[in-house]
Amino acid sequence: DTGVSQDPRHKITKRGQNVTFRCDPISEHNRLYWYRQTLGQGPEFLTYFQNEAQLEKSRLLSDRFSAERPKGSFSTLEIQRTEQGDSAMYLCASSLGEGGPQHFGDGTRLSIL
Amino acid sequence: GENVEQHPSTLSVQEGDSAVIKCTYSDSASNYFPWYKQELGKRPQLIIDIRSNVGEKKDQRIAVTLNKTAKHFSLHITETQPEDSAVYFCAASIRGGSYIPTFGRGTSLIVHP
Numbered sequence: 104d105t106g107v108s109q110d111p112r113h114k115i116t117k118r119g120q121n122v123t124f125r126c127d128p129i130s131e132h133n134r135l136y137w138y139r140q141t142l143g144q145g146p147e148f149l150t151y152f153q154n155e156a157q158l159e160k161s162r163l164l165s166d167r168f169s170a171e172r173p174k175g176s177f178s179t180l181e182i183q184r185t186e187q188g189d190s191a192m193y194l195c196a197s198s199l200g201e202g203g204p205q206h207f208g209d210g211t212r213l214s215i216l
Numbered sequence: 217g218e219n220v221e222q223h224p225s226t227l228s229v230q231e232g233d234s235a236v237i238k239c240t241y242s243d244s245a246s247n248y249f250p251w252y253k254q255e256l257g258k259r260p261q262l263i264i265d266i267r268s269n270v271g272e273k274k275d276q277r278i279a280v281t282l283n284k285t286a287k288h289f290s291l292h293i294t295e296t297q298p299e300d301s302a303v304y305f306c307a308a309s310i311r312g313g314s315y316i317p318t319f320g321r322g323t324s325l326i327v328h329p
Contacts, residue, residue: 145322146260
């Protein structure tokens with residue numbers, strides 16, 4: 104399967120801990136997006152990269168969140184000092200070019216104890 | 217920013233019936249409208265999309281219509297099957313540039329055998 108892959112699938116951690124998620128996009132896709140999805144809601148945009156450049160960040164992305172895509176391939180999303188409100192599904196999507204359809208990964212479900 | 221409203225939140229139909237899900241958007245500059253299907257615990261999957269220069273698009277049992285003047289678009293599923301049961305999300309975005317979609321809150325479609 105050469106689709107978008109995310110790791111881990113599930114993460115349970117205590118409040119105040121740091122967590123890091125990884126996303127591997129479809130290999131030829133130059134754009135990579137991060138979303139957050141909570142129960143009963145559609146995905147909410149967090150940030151996106153074109154190649155290695157982070158081009159836009161949502162107001163949802165507080166200072167505790169940081170994302171990287173160092174070589175324009177895989178990306179990481181780190182959340183520092185996690186809070187209860189960070190519990191959600193974190194989805195990654197990738198696309199080819201400007202306006203290409205986005206293909207999603209299975210997501211990482213984060214639960215904060 | 218863009219605001220997407222989606223109705224109904226839940227739709228229950230008998231197998232073989234048709235299902236219609238409606239979305240409205242606020243930004244007249246939006247020109248790309250994808251629809252995603254998300255089964256429980258799985259990734260959102262693109263099922264059909266439409267661009268603003270087209271009024272209708274069909275793919276087998278699925279069709280999408282767009283009314284730019286009224287700023288609304290709809291998903292039509294004919295001859296529904298139990299495997300169509302899922303949450304469906306509409307989205308609106310501006311193709312070109314950042315292409316960041318704004319998603320609706322989703323419609324839970326239940327097809328009863």
